Amino acid sequence: MSTATQDAAVGTTPRKLKVATVSLAGCFGCHMSFLDIDERILPLLELVEFDRSPITDIKHCGACDIGLIEGGVCNAENVHVLREFRANCKVLIALGACAVNGGLPAQRNHLQIADILQQVYRTGHGLAEGSQIPNDPELPLPLNQVHPVHEVVKIDYFLPGCPPSGDAIWVFLTQLIEGREPALGHGLLHYD
Amino acid sequence: MSQRGKMAVKSMHDSLRIPGSQEDSVAAAKIATILDRHGRDGTRLVQILREVQDVEGWLSPATLSAIAEGIGWPRAQVESTANFYSFFHTRPLGEYRVLFSDNITDRMLGNQDLMRSLCHKLWLEPGQASEDGLVSVDTTSCTGMCDQGPALLANYRTITRLTPERIDEMAHLIRRRVPVGDWPSDWFHVEDNIRRRDVLLDHGLAPGEALAAALDRGPAGLLGQIERSALRGRGGAGFGSDIKWRSCRDAWGDAHYVICNADEGEPGTFKDRVLLSSYFDMVVDGMCIAGFAIGASKGFIYLRGEYRYLLDRLETRLAQRREAGLLGRNILGRGFTFDIEIHLGAGAYICGEESALIESLEGKPGKPRIRPPFPVTHGYLGQPTTVNNVETLALAALIAVKGGEWFRAIGTPASTGTKLLSVSGDVERPGIYEFPFGVTVAEVLAAAGANDTQAVTTAGAAGSCLAADEFGRHIAFEDVPTGGSIMVFDRSRDMFEVARNFAHFFAHESCGFCTPCRVGTAVNARLLDKLANDHGSPYDLDEMEKMHRLMQGASHCGLGNTATIALRDMLAKFRPAFDRRLHSPDYEPGFDLDAALSQARRMTGRDDPGAHLTDNLSAQAGEHPSEAQP
Numbered sequence: 001m002s003t004a005t006q007d008a009a010v011g012t013t014p015r016k017l018k019v020a021t022v023s024l025a026g027c028f029g030c031h032m033s034f035l036d037i038d039e040r041i042l043p044l045l046e047l048v049e050f051d052r053s054p055i056t057d058i059k060h061c062g063a064c065d066i067g068l069i070e071g072g073v074c075n076a077e078n079v080h081v082l083r084e085f086r087a088n089c090k091v092l093i094a095l096g097a098c099a100v101n102g103g104l105p106a107q108r109n110h111l112q113i114a115d116i117l118q119q120v121y122r123t124g125h126g127l128a129e130g131s132q133i134p135n136d137p138e139l140p141l142p143l144n145q146v147h148p149v150h151e152v153v154k155i156d157y158f159l160p161g162c163p164p165s166g167d168a169i170w171v172f173l174t175q176l177i178e179g180r181e182p183a184l185g186h187g188l189l190h191y192d
Numbered sequence: 193m194s195q196r197g198k199m200a201v202k203s204m205h206d207s208l209r210i211p212g213s214q215e216d217s218v219a220a221a222k223i224a225t226i227l228d229r230h231g232r233d234g235t236r237l238v239q240i241l242r243e244v245q246d247v248e249g250w251l252s253p254a255t256l257s258a259i260a261e262g263i264g265w266p267r268a269q270v271e272s273t274a275n276f277y278s279f280f281h282t283r284p285l286g287e288y289r290v291l292f293s294d295n296i297t298d299r300m301l302g303n304q305d306l307m308r309s310l311c312h313k314l315w316l317e318p319g320q321a322s323e324d325g326l327v328s329v330d331t332t333s334c335t336g337m338c339d340q341g342p343a344l345l346a347n348y349r350t351i352t353r354l355t356p357e358r359i360d361e362m363a364h365l366i367r368r369r370v371p372v373g374d375w376p377s378d379w380f381h382v383e384d385n386i387r388r389r390d391v392l393l394d395h396g397l398a399p400g401e402a403l404a405a406a407l408d409r410g411p412a413g414l415l416g417q418i419e420r421s422a423l424r425g426r427g428g429a430g431f432g433s434d435i436k437w438r439s440c441r442d443a444w445g446d447a448h449y450v451i452c453n454a455d456e457g458e459p460g461t462f463k464d465r466v467l468l469s470s471y472f473d474m475v476v477d478g479m480c481i482a483g484f485a486i487g488a489s490k491g492f493i494y495l496r497g498e499y500r501y502l503l504d505r506l507e508t509r510l511a512q513r514r515e516a517g518l519l520g521r522n523i524l525g526r527g528f529t530f531d532i533e534i535h536l537g538a539g540a541y542i543c544g545e546e547s548a549l550i551e552s553l554e555g556k557p558g559k560p561r562i563r564p565p566f567p568v569t570h571g572y573l574g575q576p577t578t579v580n581n582v583e584t585l586a587l588a589a590l591i592a593v594k595g596g597e598w599f600r601a602i603g604t605p606a607s608t609g610t611k612l613l614s615v616s617g618d619v620e621r622p623g624i625y626e627f628p629f630g631v632t633v634a635e636v637l638a639a640a641g642a643n644d645t646q647a648v649t650t651a652g653a654a655g656s657c658l659a660a661d662e663f664g665r666h667i668a669f670e671d672v673p674t675g676g677s678i679m680v681f682d683r684s685r686d687m688f689e690v691a692r693n694f695a696h697f698f699a700h701e702s703c704g705f706c707t708p709c710r711v712g713t714a715v716n717a718r719l720l721d722k723l724a725n726d727h728g729s730p731y732d733l734d735e736m737e738k739m740h741r742l743m744q745g746a747s748h749c750g751l752g753n754t755a756t757i758a759l760r761d762m763l764a765k766f767r768p769a770f771d772r773r774l775h776s777p778d779y780e781p782g783f784d785l786d787a788a789l790s791q792a793r794r795m796t797g798r799d800d801p802g803a804h805l806t807d808n809l810s811a812q813a814g815e816h817p818s819e820a821q822p
Contacts, residue, residue: 070624076789079805086779114791137800142793154731154779 017177019068020051020061020089024078025105026071026144028054029163030096034068036166044170049175064089066176069155072102073147077140086153091176095169097162099149106146113144157182160189220258222247227262234263235573237273237555238538238577241280242497250284269556273388275705277555278539279348279497288327288366291345293357295334295459296615296693297679305341306359307331313363327366333697334459335498338616339385339623347372348500351379380501384466385623388639390610391602392474393582393626397588399473402589406481408524409592411441414485418588420551420596422608424585427453427544428651428675429750430607433588436578440568441486443576448488450479451572451579455496455549457541458652459697460677463612464582466624466649468495468502471586472509476532478585480523483530486578494549497537506534521779539703545581545749546692549704559705561747583612583676595819603629607668615640617680620722627667634663636678644682647766652677652756653694657687657761686767688773691759692720698755709752712743716759723773729780733763 018120023031031054037044052061061067067089073079097103108116121133149155159172159182168188175182226243230236239257245251251274260267274280281289292298311318321328338341340352346362349372358379365375386393419434440448451477456464459686467475479491495503510532513519520531521586540558542548547561550572558658571577580588589748591599600608607629613636616622620641627636637645649657650667651674658665658672665672681690699717704710716739719732740756747753763770773781785805793803 076802076805079785112791114795117792117795133795135796135798137798137802141789141796141798143785143788143802144791145788151783152781152785 016047016049017065017182018051018063019048019053019173020085021053021055021068022085023062024069024071024081024099025074026096026103028070028166030099030161030169033096033161033163033166034169035051038166039150040170044173048133048173050053054152061085064070065091066173067092068095069093069096069099069105069149070156071098072105073143073149073152074105075140075142079143079152082149082153091156092153093157093159093172094149094155095159096164097160100158100160102146102148103162105150108150109145113142117142159184212550219248223255223258223262227259232263234265235555237263237265237554238552239535240555241274241277242538245280250281251285252282252284256282273555273557276540276559277497277537278700280480280538284321284325285328286321286326287369288372289347290327290329290362290366291332291335291343291348292329293333293335293337293343293345294331294693295338295341295697296690297338297460298334298342299689299693300617300681300685301342303344303354306342306354306356309356310359310363313360314366326369332498332539333457333701334461336456336462336465336496337382338614341616346375346496349380349495350382350498350501351375352382361578374657382465382469382501383623384470385621386466386470386614386626386627387621387623388627390588390626390628391594392586392610392612393471393624395471395474397474397477397589397593399513400477400516400524402474402477402592403480403518404524405485406477406484406589406592407524407528409795411485411487411500414481414592415441415592417596418485421591422596422598423584423587423591423599423811424607424669425581426587426611427581428458428655428673430669430673433584435578436568436580437482437485439566439577440578443569445569445571445575445577447490448483448486449545449572449575449577450482450486450488450491450586451549451553451577451820452479452491452493452528452532452582453544453546453549453579454582455494455537455544456499456582457496457544457701458675458677459521459653459694460614460616460679461675462614462616463624463676465499467582467586467612468499468506472506473513474586474589475582476510476513476519477589478580478587479532480519480528481588482578482580482585484528486576488578490527491533492553492572493532493534494543494553495534495536498544500536500636503534503536510534540703541697542703542749544752545751548749549579550577556574557703559703560751563750563756581675604666604668604670606670611667611674612676613667613674613678614676615678615680617716618642618645618682618685619680629668630666632664632666633658633672633678636667637663637680640680642680642682644684646679646683646685647681647687647690647762649677649679649681649690649758650674651754652679653758654695654751655757657690657758657765659765686769687762688720688723688769691762691770692717692724694758695720697816698751702751702755706746706752707746709745709748709755710745712739712747712752713755715739716756718776718782722780723770725782726775727774727780728770728774729776729778730774731779733774733788736760736763 050056051064052058065084094100103120117133121131172182223244230240256270262268274282292303305754314327316322319330335343337352342354343352423433424430454464483491521529535553537543543552543558546567548558552558567579569576603609610626610628613625615625629662647657650672695717698713702709702713719736740760743752743756
């Protein structure tokens with residue numbers, strides 16, 4: 001993106017947009033890729049202000065314009081967080097393969113979660129005598145299956161990739177901030 | 193294949209072979225006989241697999257290895273074909289395989305209750321073989337018996353007009369292990385149900401008469417008559433027959449081929465079945481004529497697997513014609529040689545697409561080829577091939593006798609001649625109606641005795657769905673094109689269930705080659721199930737619209753391009769049937785979130801508020817997870 005376009009974007013934005021980001025059942029790889037926009041984070045910060053995000057360490061999100069969700073939905077807490085984002089964000093985006101399709105964590109979907117818990121905490125190798133499945137109310141319960149985020153809340157845009165490149169995230173966000181329908185062309189959206 | 197490849201295949205064979213017993217060697221001998229009968233020719237793999245399965249009951253890994261070795265193909269290629277077709281099983285599914293036809297017309301006649309009842313009586317779940325390996329019960333796509341349903345296939349033999357009494361008796365027969373061939377013969381009776389005859393069904397010609405007329409005209413004269421007739425393909429696409437035949441004739445090749453597309457898979461179509469049953473000589477004459485026109489000496493009839501019951505009868509008739517000098521060498525003593533072989537399909541709708549059909553004929557999975565090149569230049573075995581619908585060939589025979597001008601006077605200027613319509617659903621007289629093109633939908637409905645009609649699908653699951661205000665439209669390529677499937681729905685029917693039946697049909701029949709169709713058809717089926725399970729939201733309807741636009745442009749072949757047309761029409765014209773299913777105006781997940789924690793609750797013994805999820809989105813908005821109330 002040229003400097004002129006950046007300036008134009010700044011010129012047409014009446015106030016800083018609020019952006020929240022979160023990683024659910026993801027690996028934070030999409031967030032790392034987000035940081036791959038490198039020094040462009042500075043002009044971005046001219047346009048947006050971060051609400052809840054690993055960048056700010058704010059624990060709950062307030063009213064926001066844009067929400068970015070990394071990762072799928074694997075447990076009850078993910079559901080609550082995702083719902084919080086949906087309730088507060090005008091535009092909600094599924095960021096990366098796990099949010100879009102469930103991704104790697106969803107590979108457990110062909111197994112029964114009951115069997116997995118049994119194996120990991122009760123019958124697996126190297127467990128202490130009398131080892132039990134954790135049942136502290138503080139711990140979120142895992143869902144029977146891992147779901148892509150759009151199966152739990154309405155998602156407005158999907159940004160695929162494992163992870164989507166920093167350039168793809170940058171182009172997608174700046175288009176959205178400029179009030180345009182985001183469209184990633186050839187090169188930013190590809191299969192290899 | 194390289195020497196190393198051969199050795200790898202051989203060692204795999206050895207490891208898969210069950211230690212030799214007498215039974216094994218008998219089976220091996222039977223397989224060898226079948227392979228020899230087919231000249232160990234891999235292009236005949238679909239026929240080989242069917243015949244071996246008839247003997248063995250299923251296609252075991254060892255059987256597939258033996259076949260691969262026999263035809264000299266890599267085992268993976270044999271397995272890929274075996275796994276592609278619905279009627280081949282690579283796991284044992286019982287001595288008795290009962291498949292209920294699951295077209296919407298069968299459903300309207302109560303097939304679901306009958307299937308549940310049979311499963312109940314036999315103590316089994318649909319899709320699973322019984323524990324004693326005796327029987328399995330499942331559904332299959334439309335078997336072309338919509339005018340005399342509900343229908344099923346018992347070991348691939350057609351049984352029509354099912355009743356609760358027949359189902360009771362069938363359960364007894366299966367439990368007593370009575371062979372299907374010994375079941376009551378009237379169960380297997382298939383009616384023609386011809387309700388209106390016009391020039392084709394009242395042709396009045398003797399076998400071979402049309403062929404003799406064609407030979408008199410010579411190839412050029414014949415093609416001229418076909419051109420003057422303006423005959424267009426009856427499969428639905430309406431391509432000019434003269435253009436197809438001329439292009440094929442002019443194409444260079446070692447041999448030319450004629451294929452009769454009798455893979456009549458479009459739900460609600462059964463006209464080709466009647467032509468094959470009762471007008472077979474017209475079809476064969478038409479094939480010979482096509483062969484004469486394009487310079488072919490070999491033809492294939494690709495008969496859908498669901499019409500297996502016709503095979504022996506048709507083979508016999510072909511043999512009789514050979515004896516009578518109407519097929520084979522030196523036909524009618526005029527020096528023209530043309531012979532026909534029947535290939536049986538194995539339950540794949542996609543094989544109605546001509547290039548998929550050719551792939552199947554070559555022993556491969558029925559996946560459409562990239563076109564161009566078209567079959568007229570690169571078809572069967574890469575040679576010039578003309579693929580014509582059964583009805584088109586029969587009409588060509590009629591034109592050979594009566595002439596192009598005579599034919600052109602019937603129908604409309606852009607759609608000449610008559611069209612066979614298979615009418616089923618909510619009508620008093622379901623069956624075959626031959627009408628000149630240009631007839632209105634209302635006239636067809638009146639002839640068939642339709643009352644209080646809500647909707648008509650005019651090209652099976654893959655075409656338009658008309659509402660009552662459109663019944664004045666004309667059946668013709670230029671207005672309402674059709675391959676012949678007319679399904680009628682009265683006002684008591686839920687059009688949502690029609691749409692859902694079609695969506696599941698396409699999800700099952702997509703060949704899986706291209707992503708838009710493979711995924712799109714599955715997404716649509718899942719969305720409609722979501723609505724059916726009371727989880728629907730307006731977003732789901734929007735998603736189906738989006739899927740329609742995407743699949744229209746991006747699919748590889750006609751299946752994906754047409755799979756959403758009826759759904760789109762129904763969404764537009766029968767919206768209340770869908771809106772009724774919407775659970776809320778907001779987004780709605782497709783599953784029960786609280787139930788999705790069931791296993792974890794059971795394993796941890798927890799039942800505290802945090803161990804539950806409500807379906808109320810606003811209750812949790814902005815709250816901390818641990819504060820969420822059940």
